[in-house]
Amino acid sequence: MRASSAQTPAHRPRIAAIISIYHKYAHAQHICDRFLDGYGWNGHHHHPAMDLVSLYVDQRDETDLSQERTERFPQLTIYSSIADALTQGGPDLAVDGVLLIAEHGDYPRNERGQKLYPRYEFFQQITSVFRTTGKTAPVFCDKHLSYDWNRARQMYDTSQELGFAFMAGSSLPVTSRVPAIDIPLGASVEEAMCMASAGDDGGDIHALEAMQAMVERRSGGESGVKWLQDYRGDAFWEAHAAGAWSADLFAACLCRSHQLAPARPGFNHHYPTIDEMKSLAAKPWAYQYEHLDGLRCTMMILNGLVGDFCFAARIADQMELLSTQVYLPMPPAHTTLANFFSPQVNNIEQMFASGRASYPVERTLLTTGLAIAGVDSREREERVDTRHLNIAYQPNPESTFWRT
DSSP, X not given: OEESOOOOTTOOOEEEEEEEEOOTTSHHHHHHHHXXXXXXXXXXXXXXXXXXXXXXXXXXXXXXXXXXXXXXXXXXXXESSHHXXXXXXXXXXXXXXXXXXXXXXXXXXXXXXXXXXXXXXXXXHHHHHHHHHTEEOOEEEEBOSOSSHHHHHHHHHHHHHHTOOEEEEOSXXXXXXXXXXXXXXXXXXXXXXXXXXXXXXXXXXXXXHHHHHHHTTSTTOBOOEEEEEEEETHHHHHHHHHTSSOHHHHHHHHHHOSSOOOSBXXXXXXXXXXXXXXXXXXXXXXXEEEETTXXXXXXXXXXXXBOSEEEEEEETTOXXXXXXEEOOOOTTHHHHTOTTHHHHHHHHHHHHHHSSOSSOHHHHHHHHHHHHHHHHHHHHTSOEEEEEEOOOBOOOSSOXXXXX
16 A cells, blocks of 8 residues: 655645534534634644645535535535545546544444444545555544444544554644643553543543543553453442552542532632532443553542642652643533634644654553453453553653653
């Protein structure tokens, strides 16, 4: 499989967007509009040096924005099939990069409560064009790869087989941090935690990826995960009391929150008691898992108690815990400003321009598997074996999060 046509200085890369829906505040709107209108970056308005030329929109209704975008941007055309969007109606691959954004839209849920977004189906049609034309282009897949492990693994394996740059995942690994710190490359990490406000299906991937982007920098790089256990409701607080995770990491995460709910009227700068926590976080849950090298991580969702994403880790031979807030503002700023999409788009731009992923897709393959294993553990009400997640990789040695 050969790469798409070589770029010359006179050639502006052409981008296709294969998306589920294009309405206000959808992920497609946040990402595609940045390619069309540009976005604020490092103190100035940045226009990508590439053109969004093709759209395939799976679902269009009265809220659709795609037609307005084609009227405002003459280079942009809506196509009725994914193949036509990639070939611009011709016999050959006609784009230099592909956005796959299947988030939001009217899709069913399965019996496990997972929303059946068609990322795998879109990906299969994209790679069918690659196979037919004998050419490829870099692909970015928004959020996790699939709700099904076999499909996610197949997507990864296909990208390796065909040899195109493939990047995926949440905006959390590349958004700003408060404070702007990273785990030192090669550090010995003993335990890690990410505390967040998020949903069960789709929201957990944000917290998993925020934590994985940190711990993959540890000594030896990533090795994979051998087991995962879900804790919910009373079982969560019982595990907390029994010391299933470190109390000091728990406290460090709470203290990094900018949206810690006040437990008592008139007081908003105090550490809540355990009874106050239970009252505020009525439905707590957590995924705890152990990596093959022994590192234990805990992702916990405490809706009602915290309103942001907070990370803490214990590093060997360091007296102080490393902790930070991974900046994702909650609504209304979450939807109206959504500045956290800008560093994500900037990294996608870099991949489309260079043909190389800015960070490893193996991170999202692993976190996709963890999210699916979490559903398995929740259903079985027991620890599940995850040795199929023996996904070893090395991180980008350069920190890729946004320093404002």
